[in-house]
Amino acid sequence: MKFTQVRNATAIIEYANSHFLIDPLFAPKEAYSGLPGTYNDHLNWPTVELPMSIEEILKDIDAVIVTHTHPDHWDEYAINAIPKSIKVFTQNAADADQIRQSGFTDVDSLENDAIFNGIKLNKTSGQHGSDEAMSVIGDVLGEVSGVVFSHADEKTVYLVGDTLWNHDVEDAIERYQPEVMILNAGDAQSPFGSIIMGKEDTLTAHKALPNATIIATHMESVNHATLTRTELNQFAAKNNMSDFVLVPEDGETCTV
Template identity: 55%
Template sequence: MLKNSLNKFAKSVLLSSFLLGSHLLASEVTQIRNATVKINYGGKVFLVDPMFAVKDAYKGFEGTLNSHLNWPRVELPFSTDEILKDVDAVIITHTHEDHLDEVAIKELPKNILIFVQDEKDKNYLEKFGFTNIKIMKEDTFLGNVKLSITAGQHGSDEVMSYAKDVLGEVSGVIFQAKNEKTIYLAGDTVYNKYVEDVVERYSPDIIILNAGDAKLENGDSIIMGKEDVLKTHKIAPKSIIIASHMEAVNHASLTRGELKSFVKENGIEDFVLIPKDGESLEF
């Protein structure tokens, strides 16, 4: 009964061609490209990790898989004007270029409200003339929406032992509001105790995972892959998982097609949504 109900639910939420930025009664998550998502939640519109460059604008990240390939690997599905329409606040989980690039820095209004993870990122943005920056805490509010910063780790303990200076600090965020489903956007983290602790504490209904399995040149993963998606499902078996951060940077190793086959093989296709760029999910 539960599986059938969730199957109907999963099919009903997968929508195509929703207008960006429209204030709907339900929560809406729009996958834009890479880790850039737009979340219409609690009457507010949030833009997460904007990366606006045209296809192939940047050279591949040195020291990563397929560093010979330029990125972004695909074009934006919408114009930047459409993406920025009705945005109330921007959330920057960390300042790596594939989460905040030079084009976004140029095109974001300098007075737009931006939430960041720490003083270091705040200072970084202030250098570009942004004037309305707040550091997220566990009880940060915008209107009726409560934002709570969450911890993450941009690689395993082993990876961080030799690459911490490059990978740096990362974060995620919990979205909560009255009469809304709790959303957990995990950010650039691998599966670890931080993720387990967040799921245990907040019991999120919807979990957005950066699941493209980006790798360093030695093959070490620095964000989640398909096995991490399965692990997350096992600790949150009733949650709907949305796979983001896929097929857009040179070092992403997991395709949507591969993930789709994996979740089907493991019988979790009712719980894992894999939106295309430009696709919206309504809850």
Template identity: 50%
Template sequence: MKFQQLRNATIIIEYAGKKFLIDPMLAEKGAFPGFEGTINSHVANPLVHLPIPLDEILDVDAVIVTHIHPDHWDDAAIKLVPKDMLIFAQNESDSSVIQGQGFKNIRVMGEKTVFDDITLIKTTGRHGGEKTVEKYADLLGLVSGVVFKHPNEKTVYIAGDTVWYEGVEENLKKYDPDVVILNS
């Protein structure tokens, strides 16, 4: 396994002979305004330049989109990712949005999604505390993580855009990952 964080939640993971791009935010540094209501809403995003060329970033077997907020799936990714690229989405709703953006090869992750001989398991996540999520459910939306399993690799849990809560604890107990990757 190889792991490379590009920026924010955008990562590349090489796992069991396959290469995945997760949560591509591919815009130029500072291309869009800060996120309203956050402590750094005055700071334009993305915060840093991409560390490697786009052709290397897009040289992958599949893309995983944990949710469709613009810091995980931005307009640049929508424009630059090949429309026939295999994309794994967290649910039917996100899949429909991505399909509406012109993509043709979308699979919805579930409890046990198999890609070649790699098992991808969608996990739960939560954008904030219980009261925050209740109050801003429409704005925050659903979020997921993903567990990678393969007999010849360590089990990897990418927690996704989540706070610590009982769901993350349950995922850790249930999947017993060797490696945990956090967006922090």
């Protein structure tokens, strides 16, 4: 498996000879206003440019996976750039309908899981914030998902998605025993605290699967992200997990 960090949660996963584009955010730097009420909401985002051209990102893509349709995972620039005939997988029927309304013609929900080019794709659940956050702004945070990739010739990969560490993640680990975990680990902050994982969650993931490789993504690209790559690498070293935690820079490819 090869994982190419593009920017934010946008990544390319090369798995069993297929290329999956994950959560495409193609906007130029500072295209969008800061998310109101979040950390650093005076800053526009994305806070950095794409590390490669959109044409380069799309050249070998076989399918797109949209874990949820928040604009930092599926934005108007991606909608306009991605060929409308490409295969798109979504978390549920509502997201699939939304994407079809943008002109995409081959859209499937992962509600009942799927097989694509011999690769099994299993949807997992998550929670995009604390119980308090969900009780107050749950309509904004919405439903989120992850995906487990499995194939006889590859390691089992768990793309965790925009969630805190919770029973959904624990259940997925228990069920699938992934050898690779991809964590959205930028510790984005709402007025009610973290809405995705951070460094302590990375340590929790390592303790849950001590021999698994952890890849940190969704970092240093939206206004409300608070955990830097340098800080996470230092934390990993302090907790003796540097050999298991990869923190790729934008544009960097990891082979696992």
